[in-house]
Structure formats: structure tokens, C-alpha cells
Amino acid sequence: xxxxLLRRLLGATVVMWAVATLVFFMLRAVPGDPFLAMxxxxxxPAAADExxxxxxxxxxxxxQYFKYLLQVIQGNxxxxxxxxxxxxxxxxxxxxxxxxxxxxxxxxxxxxxAIPAGxxxxxxxxxxxxxxxxxxxxxxxxxxxxxxxxxxxITFAAxxxxxxxxxxxxxxxxxxxxxxxxxxxAIAIGTPFAAIIxxxxxxSMLEVLKTEYIQVARSKGLMRWYILLQHAFPxxxxxxxxxxxxxxxxxxxxxxxxxxxxxxxxLGRVLIQxxxxxxxxxVQGAILVVSGIFVLSNLVVDVLYAAIDPxxxxx
Amino acid sequence: xxxxxxxxxxxAAPVIRRPGFxxxxxxxxxxxxxxxxxxxxxxxxIAAPLVAPYDPNSMEFDMIGSPTWGHPLGTDDLGRDLxxxxxxxxxxSLFVGFATVGLALVAxxxxxxxxxxxGGFIDNIIMRYIDLQWAFPNxxxxxYLVAVxxxxxxxxxxxxxxxxxxxxxxxxRSMVLTIxxxxxxxxxxxxxxxxxxxxxxxxxxxxxAPLIVLATVSVSNAILxxxxxxxxxxxxxxxxxxxxxxxAESRSFIxxxxxxxxxxxxxxxLTVLSINFLGDALRDHLDVRETGEADRA
Numbered sequence: 160x161x162x163x164l165l166r167r168l169l170g171a172t173v174v175m176w177a178v179a180t181l182v183f184f185m186l187r188a189v190p191g192d193p194f195l196a197m198x199x200x201x202x203x204p205a206a207a208d209e210x211x212x213x214x215x216x217x218x219x220x221x222x223q224y225f226k227y228l229l230q231v232i233q234g235n236x237x238x239x240x241x242x243x244x245x246x247x248x249x250x251x252x253x254x255x256x257x258x259x260x261x262x263x264x265x266x267x268x269x270x271x272x273a274i275p276a277g278x279x280x281x282x283x284x285x286x287x288x289x290x291x292x293x294x295x296x297x298x299x300x301x302x303x304x305x306x307x308x309x310x311x312x313i314t315f316a317a318x319x320x321x322x323x324x325x326x327x328x329x330x331x332x333x334x335x336x337x338x339x340x341x342x343x344x345a346i347a348i349g350t351p352f353a354a355i356i357x358x359x360x361x362x363s364m365l366e367v368l369k370t371e372y373i374q375v376a377r378s379k380g381l382m383r384w385y386i387l388l389q390h391a392f393p394x395x396x397x398x399x400x401x402x403x404x405x406x407x408x409x410x411x412x413x414x415x416x417x418x419x420x421x422x423x424x425x426l427g428r429v430l431i432q433x434x435x436x437x438x439x440x441x442v443q444g445a446i447l448v449v450s451g452i453f454v455l456s457n458l459v460v461d462v463l464y465a466a467i468d469p470x471x472x473x474x
Numbered sequence: 475x476x477x478x479x480x481x482x483x484x485x486a487a488p489v490i491r492r493p494g495f496x497x498x499x500x501x502x503x504x505x506x507x508x509x510x511x512x513x514x515x516x517x518x519x520i521a522a523p524l525v526a527p528y529d530p531n532s533m534e535f536d537m538i539g540s541p542t543w544g545h546p547l548g549t550d551d552l553g554r555d556l557x558x559x560x561x562x563x564x565x566x567s568l569f570v571g572f573a574t575v576g577l578a579l580v581a582x583x584x585x586x587x588x589x590x591x592x593g594g595f596i597d598n599i600i601m602r603y604i605d606l607q608w609a610f611p612n613x614x615x616x617x618y619l620v621a622v623x624x625x626x627x628x629x630x631x632x633x634x635x636x637x638x639x640x641x642x643x644x645x646x647r648s649m650v651l652t653i654x655x656x657x658x659x660x661x662x663x664x665x666x667x668x669x670x671x672x673x674x675x676x677x678x679x680x681x682x683a684p685l686i687v688l689a690t691v692s693v694s695n696a697i698l699x700x701x702x703x704x705x706x707x708x709x710x711x712x713x714x715x716x717x718x719x720x721x722a723e724s725r726s727f728i729x730x731x732x733x734x735x736x737x738x739x740x741x742x743x744l745t746v747l748s749i750n751f752l753g754d755a756l757r758d759h760l761d762v763r764e765t766g767e768a769d770r771a
Contacts (some may be wrong), residue, residue: 177606185622219648297754301747305705306721306739307740309728317729324729405611412611416702420725431706433619442621453610 165462171454177198178450183227186439187220238442239437245443251431255448257327258418258425261348262410264341269349269410271357277360278392284365292357299354304413307419308347315343325422343352344421348413352406359402364395404460408453415449478687492518498759508751515745519564530715538731547667550724556733559715566716567745570631570695575689577635582642583685587673589643590650600643607640614697620708627710634699637690645688649681683760690753693747701742717742 211217218226230237236247280292316324322343328336367373368391376386415427422428426449433441478609499505518525528535539549547556584655589600607615612634619633653659653676662672703709704718712719724734 174606174609182533182618188622222744297588297747297750298743301694301750302743303701303705303718305702305718306735306742309721309735309739313728313732384607408611408614412613415614415617416706419706430617434617435707446618446621448609457609467666470502 165218171458174454182446213471235442239441241438247440251448254425254429258414265349268355268400273353273356276355280361281364285389296354296357299350305416305420308417311343347417352410355406359399363398367391367395404457407456492550504751505755513749515564518561519568522561527563528558530559530562547737551727563715563717567697570623570700571693573631575692578638582639583646586643586646592649604640604643612637616699633694645684653677653680664705670737687757694749707760
């Protein structure tokens with residue numbers, strides 16, 4: 160197991176290096192010079208040269224590349240070239256907890272609803288309840304998350320006035336305040352995720368219920384609920400957990416869009432604002448951190464997969 | 475003599491024809507509903523100049539007017555007819571949806587079949603890249619690529635289709651690896667059939683079912699991706715009415731004008747839903763196992 164873990168960690172490091180390299184060279188292949196664009200305002204080419212020197216852009220590309228890799232390893236992601244020249248690592252450190260609390264809340268809500276829904280759907284196969292769950296899951300998969308966000312705002316903020324329409328409050332300002340700001344974005348992001356999990360739980364539960372060991376348990380006269388919870392459910396969860404990795408990535412992708420609807424300055428908003436402002440150091444840093452989260456969550460899911468299923472042994 | 479053998483082997487290529495495709499789809503209520511809805515949107519998109527009641531960009535009406543007989547879906551903040559804008563918006567959504575998947579399908583199959591068929595070094599090179607991309611959700615990759623390429627219709631199409639390539643390549647490769655073991659491939663090889671011909675005549679037809687299902691679901695994901703990019707201001711240019719852009723523009727007015735928030739999203743959802751219904755029916759009909767891969771947005 161530890162050998163497997165080591166190999167996976169090494170693999171994850173290679174992926175991150177590849178992402179850092181791709182991002183570095185792709186952003187430099189872009190036509191159009193952000194520094195020239197900025198100096199357009201002042202109309203002073205000398206200032207542009209000055210700025211290029213300050214940002215180390217007059218070095219040859221390979222020198223820039225190694226300098227950049229060295230900086231990234233040290234946790235230095237450069238400085239924003241837009242507005243007040245804040246270090247990118249500061250911007251990301253501020254936005255990181257927002258995105259994490261949003262996705263964790265979305266995950267919790269989604270799983271709490273989806274797993275029971277999927278189980279009920281499987282146990283009462285082809286009943287009205289099953290059809291209902293399936294239809295809602297279809298809607299959830301087909302609905303753009305940002306539209307759901309808007310509908311929630313129209314209803315609960317603009318209409319009923321129960322919840323704040325935009326913004327973020329940290330957990331330190333009280334659980335209620337935190338939750339009231341995050342509940343709508345979390346539902347918006349969590350809905351497609353919940354739809355996938357519910358469908359997955361249903362189909363994998365149906366597979367398991369057909370297996371021989373469940374038949375044996377039944378013929379031994381074990382109680383229905385005992386069989387379901389002790390034998391069927393844990394085995395049905397295994398494929399669900401593999402999909403979980405994919406679905407977690409979906410939550411992060413959702414956060415990138417939905418943070419922009421609720422004006423939550425998380426990683427997604429930082430990334431999109433960076434792109435719109437052509438603030439390359441910020442875009443580069445945000446891509447690295449968001450990618451790091453994906454790579455890490457894939458790793459965790461794989462390890463979890465090995466831990467939960469005793470049949471899987473990694474050498 | 476040899477030529478004859480090759481020909482007869484070619485004819486024997488086991489293309490799986492399942493009987494009663496249309497009949498089986500007709501029995502599936504979801505498939506029928508999906509087909510009707512999608513046909514409706516497609517006709518509206520193609521015939522937009524005939525169907526739309528007004529010019530989508532003309533600003534001659536009351537601003538933020540609620541739905542009336544003259545403007546069934548109301549008007550926006552600049553006094554444009556929302557129904558007409560949504561009908562024209564269908565053009566972009568459907569075009570981007572089908573064009574991106576078409577490109578991703580061709581490129582992904584080429585990569586996947588090459589990797590699976592030749593194996594070794596080529597497989598290694600292709601799959602390392604595919605694995606790298608696989609670690610990220612398609613939408614995020616599309617955002618990264620638009621960040622690099624810039625916005626605009628063709629850039630958006632290229633970005634989304636590149637983002638979807640890995641899905642097709644993986645499915646195509648794993649199908650090829652399975653099919654390669656079959657005896658009819660050995661037979662064709664023994665008969666001296668060229669690699670290209672084996673792939674085209676024997677491997678591809680047998681790998682089609684899961685690829686068709688994946689392509690269908692991908693169209694709906696591509697439509698969602700385009701809407702998301704447009705919504706973020708990273709889509710097609712600001713003068714073209716797209717569903718995502720219309721929603722983004724309406725954000726400041728949704729507290730006063732619910733119709734501006736409701737209808738564009740409803741258009742997106744119904745289109746995506748109709749394709750998902752069709753995809754699900756296809757999956758049942760072609761008996762492709764659900765892996766969750768296709769649901770990756």
C-alpha cells in the first residue's frame with residue numbers, strides 16, 4: 160500500500176509539473192502583449208520596457224521557465240499585474256477557504272439527499288417514487304448551475320427576502336450567517352452532482368442485489384434491512400466512490416461559474432476575473448491551484464477506493 | 475484468389491445490426507419527447523429569420539416589458555424582444571454543441587484508435603497526454619483554453635472540442651483493445667488486409683455503439699459548456715445573442731423582471747434535457763453500460 164501511495168504521489172507531482180509547464184508556455188504563445196496593453200493607457204513605451212524588466216520578461220524564455228518553476232516550488236506565484244499589484248499567493252490564500260467551504264457544503268447537501276434517494280429508487284424499482292427520482296435527476300443533470308443559482312436568487316432573495324442575494328461571510332462570523340450566504344450557491348453546484356450520485360447509487364445497488372451472496376443471505380432468512388445495510392449497501396458504494404472523484408471535479412467546475420453569480424471571491428472568481436483582465440500571473444496561479452485540487456482529490460479517491468474495497472490490493 | 479478471400483472476409487465484418495431501432499425508440503416515451511423537443515429547437519434555429527417575430531437586436535420596444543401577446547416572453551433592459559433573441563440564440567447553442575462534438579469525435583477516435591491499434595510507443599505518448607487531460611473536468615479545460623486562445627465563436631468551438639477529446643480517445647482505445655483480440659481481426663490480418671482497412675472496416679464499426687452514446691451525451695455537455703462560457707463573458711462575441719449571454723445580461727434586472735431570468739435558462743435546460751433523454755434511450759437500446767464517464771461535464 161505504501162509503495163502504491165508513493166508511486167501515486169510521484170505521478171501526481173509529474174502531472175502538476177506538466178500542468179505548470181503547459182500553462183507557462185501556452186500563456187507565452189498568446190498573441191498580444193499584456194504589458195503593451197496596459198501601457199496603452201499611459202502611452203509610454205519606456206514604461207512598458209521598465210515593467211517587462213521588473214517582471215523578468217526580458218530574459219530568454221528558458222531562463223524565465225526555470226526561474227518560474229523555482230518560484231512555484233517555493234510557493235511564490237508572482238504578482239498581479241492588474242490594479243494594486245498584490246502577490247498572487249495572497250489573493251489565492253484569501254479565496255481558497257471560500258471555495259473550499261462552498262464545495263464542502265455542496266458535497267454534504269448533495270450526498271445527504273442523493274444516497275437515500277438512490278437507495279429508495281433501487282428498492283422500489285419502477286414505482287412512482289423511482290420514476291420521480293429518475294425524472295428529478297434528469298432535470299438536475301440538464302439544468303445549468305448558473306441558471307439554478309439565478310432562480311434561487313429570484314425566489315429566496317429577491318422574492319421572499321429570506322437570504323442574502325450575494326456575498327460571502329466566513330465561518331468566524333457565525334454558523335448561521337455563513338450558511339445563509341452559502342446555502343444557495345451550494346445547492347446550485349450540488350444539484351448536478353447529486354443527480355449523478357443518485358443514479359449511480361441506484362444502478363450499482365440494483366447490480367449488487369442480483370448477486371449470489373445477497374441471494375444466500377436472503378435464503379438464510381436474514382432480515383431485509385440487515386441484508387441491505389450490512390451486505391448490499393457497502394458493496395454498492397464501491398463504484399459510487401470511483402464516480403465521486405469525477406463528481407468532485409464537477410463541483411469545483413460548478414464553483415468556478417457559480418461564484419461569479421453570487422460575487423463570492425473564491426478561486427473561480429479569481430480565475431475568471433484574471434482572464435477577463437488579462438492578468439496572466441493571476442490566471443497562471445489560479446490554474447495551478449485549481450489543478451492541484453483536482454490532482455489531490457483524484458489521489459484521495461483512488462486511495463479511498465483501495466481502502467474501502469478489501470478485494471483491491473495494490474503492490 | 476487472395477483478393478477473393480479478402481473480399482469475403484470484408485463482407486463478413488460483423489457490423490452489429492440490432493433489429494427495430496426506430497420501433498424500439500418509439501416505445502420509449504422519453505426518447506419520443508426528446509426527439510420532438512430537439513426537432514422543435516432545431517427547426518426554430520434553422521428557420522430563425524422566418525420564425526422569430528422581430529429582429530433580435532432591434533431596440534424599439536418598451537424596456538423591461540413583462541410578457542404580453544405582442545411579446546410572449548417579454549422584453550429586455552434595452553427594449554429587445556426576448557423570444558426573438560432566444561430563437562436566434564438556439565442557432566449558436568446547437569451549432570456549437572454539434573460542431574464541437576463532431577470535431578472531438580473525429581480527433582478523439584483518431585487518437586484512440588491509433589493508440590489502441592499500434593500500442594507501444596505511440597500508445598504511450600498519446601495516453602500520457604490523455605491521462606493528463608483526464609485529471610481535469612472538461613469545462614475547466616475549456617476555460618483554460620479560452621484564457622489562452624481568446625474569445626469568439628471559432629475559439630470557443632476549438633476550446634470545447636479539445637476539452638472533450640480525451641473522453642472519445644479513451645472509449646475508442648479501450649474498444650479497440652477489446653476488439654483486437656477477436657478472431658476475425660486475426661483472420662483479416664492473415665488474409666493480408668492493410669492496417670488502415672482493418673481499422674476502418676472491422677474495428678471502427680464494432681466500436682461505434684459506446685461512441686454514439688458518448689457523443690450524444692457530449693452534445694448536451696457541450697451546449698452547457700458554451701452557455702457557461704458565454705455566461706462568464708468568455709464566449710462568442712457580445713453582439714451575438716446566445717442563451718448564456720442573455721442570462722448574464724439579465725442578472726442586474728432579475729429582481730424586477732423574472733422573465734429575463736427564467737426563459738433563457740429554460741431554453742438551455744429543455745434543449746439539454748431532450749438530448750439527455752435521447753442519449754439515455756440510445757444507451758438502453760445499444761446496451762452500453764453506464765460508467766459515469768459520459769456524465770462528466
